[in-house]
Amino acid sequence: MLKIPYYVTTKGEAGKAGGGQYRFYPALLPRRKATEEDVMTHMERAYNVRRSTVKQVIIALQGTIVDMLETHNHIDLGELGFVRLEIKCSGEDDPTKVTRHHIKKPTLHIRLSGTMKQALKYFRFEKATASELKNAGVANAKKK
Template sequence: MIRKTYGIIARTEAGKPAGGPPKYYPALLPLRKATEEDVMLRMEREYGIKRAEYKRFIMALEDMIVKLLETHNHIELGALGYVRLEIQTSGADRPELVTEQNVKKATLHLRFSQVIKQGLKQLRFEKASSR
């Protein structure tokens, strides 16, 4: 089980005079984010993966994803999940008028696998103490 603490925030309702009476909601605390350094230290301590091996693997994965995007829109990453390329476009009145200018934005989506999503089921939320 993974324990995750939350705090309480107050929100008022838009459109009511002075926002109306507040309602209170749980909110994830702004804990420090885990850095790449944190990941490397834990990988070494918990799995025996050395920093150089980790860095080399991450750099190779980044490079491979970029290279595969040239010929693929969907890249399976096994137990990690997948990367998918999507584009936002504008239309034209005739096929011959469609150009690169019609591609407005490219977006990469990383979707995690079911194995990783199962980790969410291990979360147990606890109210933070009000010291």
């Protein structure tokens, strides 16, 4: 089981002076970002893969996804999941007036595979210790 620490935070009612009645919610600790260097180090130690190989695969995967988006809008990455390109756009009454300028915002959606979603079942959420709260810089945690 993977331990994921959380803390208790408060939220007031929106639109009420002074916050209205407060409610308490669990929240994930702000985590430090895992860098590419962290990923390479972990894979090198846990899976006995050379750092240079991991770096080459990351670069190749990034380049391949960008290249394939030119001809595909859905890229299946097997056990990782898939990447899908979508667009936000505006419309016209006349089809001859529709141009590329009607595309407002392209977005990439990344979805986890079933295998990755299954792995989420093994996460166990536990209340963060005082030292974890301090290390994460959480000041407004409720001690309950």
